[in-house]
Amino acid sequence: xxxxxxxxxxxxxxxxxxxxxxxxxxxxxxxxxxxxxxxxxxxxxxxxxxxxxxxxxxxxxxxxxxxxxxxxxxxxxxxxxxxxxxxxxxxxxxxxxxxxxxxxxxxxxxxxxxxxxxxxxxxxxxxxxxxxxxxxxxxxxxxxxxxxxxxxxxxxxxxxxxxxxxxxxxxxxxxxxxxxxxxxxxxxxxxxxxxxxxxxxxxxxxxxxxxxxxxxxxxxxxxxxxxxxxxxxxxxxxxxxxxxxxxxxxxxxxxxxxxxxxxxxxxxxxxxxxxxxxxxxxxxxxxxxxxxxxxxxxxxxxxxxxxxxxxxx
Numbered sequence: 001x002x003x004x005x006x007x008x009x010x011x012x013x014x015x016x017x018x019x020x021x022x023x024x025x026x027x028x029x030x031x032x033x034x035x036x037x038x039x040x041x042x043x044x045x046x047x048x049x050x051x052x053x054x055x056x057x058x059x060x061x062x063x064x065x066x067x068x069x070x071x072x073x074x075x076x077x078x079x080x081x082x083x084x085x086x087x088x089x090x091x092x093x094x095x096x097x098x099x100x101x102x103x104x105x106x107x108x109x110x111x112x113x114x115x116x117x118x119x120x121x122x123x124x125x126x127x128x129x130x131x132x133x134x135x136x137x138x139x140x141x142x143x144x145x146x147x148x149x150x151x152x153x154x155x156x157x158x159x160x161x162x163x164x165x166x167x168x169x170x171x172x173x174x175x176x177x178x179x180x181x182x183x184x185x186x187x188x189x190x191x192x193x194x195x196x197x198x199x200x201x202x203x204x205x206x207x208x209x210x211x212x213x214x215x216x217x218x219x220x221x222x223x224x225x226x227x228x229x230x231x232x233x234x235x236x237x238x239x240x241x242x243x244x245x246x247x248x249x250x251x252x253x254x255x256x257x258x259x260x261x262x263x264x265x266x267x268x269x270x271x272x273x274x275x276x277x278x279x280x281x282x283x284x285x286x287x288x289x290x291x292x293x294x295x296x297x298x299x300x301x302x303x304x305x306x307x308x309x310x311x312x313x
Contacts, residue, residue: 055240102138123156128197139189219294
């Protein structure tokens with residue numbers, strides 16, 4: 001893939017804005033698929049003894065509000081609970097291609113293929129079939145998580161969308177980004193030289209009652225530290241929709257703060273990026289968040305039997 005497609009901006013500049021987003025909701029058939037700026041809360045039953053409460057919130061990049069940004073996500077209860085987040089690679093705009101089309105179609109296909117016999121509750125297989133069915137030009141990073149009947153959350157991820165599991169005030173599980181080089185993540189693409197499902201990192205974690213899943217695009221994890229995620233979950237333990245909204249709002253606050261030492265700016269410095277010498281002489285430092293679309297999905301295990309989720313109906 002050409003570097004112009006893979007390239008992303010290095011550091012964002014602070015921009016002021018007011019209440020600039022409006023809700024955009026997209027639904028197809030019986031699956032729930034959202035690419036929206038509004039928060040929502042859903043309860044997905046996993047038998048009468050257990051359920052997963054899910055809240056979502058998406059804030060588009062200020063320059064992409066009209067089209068709802070380039071991130072996409074879905075939450076499905078078909079045969080269990082499946083959550084997906086995808087981030088359209090913005091470099092395609094340089095070729096007059098809307099980066100949102102690929103990410104949205106990819107997740108629409110994933111939501112539509114959840115019950116496919118060949119998928120068989122395998123997130124990597126779901127990635128394979130969804131990617132093969134996607135005809136839009138573009139590329140996207142993506143993460144899928146599927147909760148099976150034994151309370152095991154199966155995860156497949158390509159790129160830098162991420163997931164954390166918070167348990168009793170601590171992060172007990174984290175995914176890690178894949179990248180070609182700094183700010184250029186692995187991505188599923190319409191181009192044959194891109195990554196495939198075989199490049200996905202596949203992992204799993206057993207969930208127990210009270211666990212909280214935090215999934216998001218890099219707009220969340222580039223701007224919010226893990227300890228801030230834990231603190232926000234503790235402050236909104238009774239409302240997953242408000243928790244997702246609070247995390248997304250915190251990420252955007254950091255993204256537009258040119259003085260904030262964000263995870264993104266700290267990582268840039270560890271990779272050898274810095275301000276020019278003349279700026280150093282003036283006491284300036286490489287700081288600031290990364291202005292981006294921000295997608296947050298929060299899921300909480302609200303009841304279980306013997307501490308582990310029961311069989312999915």
